[in-house]
Amino acid sequence: MPELPEVETVRRGLAPVLEGARIARAQVNRPDLRWPFPPRMAERLTGARVDRLRRRSKYILADLDTGETLIVHLGMSGRMIVSGGGAGRDMLAQFHHLHPAPEKHDHVILDTDAGARVTFNDARRFGAMDLCPTEAVEEHWLLKGIGPEPLGNAFDEPYLVAAFHGRRTPVKAALLDQRIVAGLGNIYVCEALFRAGISPLRQAGRIAAPRVAALVPIIRDVLTEAISAGGSSLRDYRQADGELGYFQHTFRVYGREDEPCQTPGCTGKIRRKVQAGRSSFYCPDCQR
DNA sequence: CTTGGGTCCTGTGCGC
DNA sequence: TGCGCACAGGACCCAA
Numbered sequence: 001m002p003e004l005p006e007v008e009t010v011r012r013g014l015a016p017v018l019e020g021a022r023i024a025r026a027q028v029n030r031p032d033l034r035w036p037f038p039p040r041m042a043e044r045l046t047g048a049r050v051d052r053l054r055r056r057s058k059y060i061l062a063d064l065d066t067g068e069t070l071i072v073h074l075g076m077s078g079r080m081i082v083s084g085g086g087a088g089r090d091m092l093a094q095f096h097h098l099h100p101a102p103e104k105h106d107h108v109i110l111d112t113d114a115g116a117r118v119t120f121n122d123a124r125r126f127g128a129m130d131l132c133p134t135e136a137v138e139e140h141w142l143l144k145g146i147g148p149e150p151l152g153n154a155f156d157e158p159y160l161v162a163a164f165h166g167r168r169t170p171v172k173a174a175l176l177d178q179r180i181v182a183g184l185g186n187i188y189v190c191e192a193l194f195r196a197g198i199s200p201l202r203q204a205g206r207i208a209a210p211r212v213a214a215l216v217p218i219i220r221d222v223l224t225e226a227i228s229a230g231g232s233s234l235r236d237y238r239q240a241d242g243e244l245g246y247f248q249h250t251f252r253v254y255g256r257e258d259e260p261c262q263t264p265g266c267t268g269k270i271r272r273k274v275q276a277g278r279s280s281f282y283c284p285d286c287q288r
Numbered sequence: 289c290t291t292g293g294g295t296c297c298t299g300t301g302c303g304c
Numbered sequence: 305t306g307c308g309c310a311c312a313g314g315a316c317c318c319a320a
Binding site: 034075076077105122123124125126167168169173235236276277 | 290291292293294296297298299300
C-alpha cells in the first residue's frame with residue numbers, strides 16, 4: 001500500500017482542491033470496499049464543505065462542516081486522482097472542465113462546487129471509507145490504538161526503547177505493528193533497518209538501547225526524504241495529480257534481492273527473506 | 289498476551 | 305499465445 005509518505009503526498013495533492021470546497025456531487029459505484037460503506041454515504045457527503053484534510057497514520061481524514069469526518073484508507077492499490085478545476089490544472093482541462101474517461105475500479109467520485117473531481121480507484125479493494133463524528137475520529141475502531149506519528153513529538157528515543165523492551169518479536173514485525181508506531185509499511189521498515197544496521201530478524205527486545213534510539217531519527221529521515229520525493233511508485237501508487245513519486249530510485253535494499261550491498265567496503269549481497277508473509281530485504285553482512 | 293497464518297481482491301510478470 | 309503460479313505498498317481475525 002501506500003505507506004505514510006505516499007498517503008501524505010496524496011493528502012497534499014488533494015488539499016488545494018478539497019479544502020474549503022463543497023462536495024457538489026458524490027457518486028458511489030458499489031456498496032463496499034474492504035468493508036461496507038456507511039449508510040447513505042453519498043447523501044451524507046453531498047453538500048458538505050471540506051473544512052480540513054488531515055492525515056493520521058495511513059488514513060486521510062476529511063473534516064466536513066456537517067460535523068462528520070470522512071475516513072479514507074488506500075489499502076494496497078488505492079489511488080485518489082484529481083482532475084479538472086482548481087489551481088495548477090491543465091488549462092484546456094480547466095477551461096472545458098474535462099475529466100478523464102471512467103476507468104475500471106473507479107469506486108467513488110467526488111465533484112466539488114469548483115469543478116474539480118476526485119476519483120477513488122482501487123483495483124484490489126483493500127481500501128476503506130467510513131464516516132464518523134469528527135470529535136470521535138480518534139476513537140474510531142480503525143484508528144483507536146494506533147501508535148504515535150513517527151514525525152511527531154511523541155515518537156522519541158525513550159518511547160521506542162520502552163516499546164521494544166521485552167519484545168521477543170522480530171524488529172521487522174515490531175516496526176510494522178501500527179500500535180507501536182503509525183504509518184510504516186514494508187518498504188520503509190526495510191530501508192530504515194538497513195540504514196540503522198539492524199537485522200530485520202533480530203528480536204526487538206534484544207537490541208541495545210542506543211541502537212534502538214538511533215532508529216528514531218533514521219525512521220524520521222527516511223520518511224521525510226520519501227515525502228520530499230513524492231513517495232515511492234511501484235505498481236499502483238500515483239500522486240493526486242497522477243504523477244509518479246520517485247523515492248523508489250533511492251531504495252537501498254527494497255526490491256534489490258541479489259544485488260550488491262551499497263555500503264562502502266561491504267561485499268555482501270542483498271537477501272530476501274519472508275517474515276510473517278512479507279518480504280524482508282536486508283544485507284546479512286552489515287545488518288546485525 | 290503474543291504471534292503466525294489465512295484471508296479479503298485484482299493485476300502483473302515470469303517460467304514453461 | 306496461453307496457463308498456472310508467485311507475488312504485490314495492508315491489516316483484520318482467529319487459532320494456537
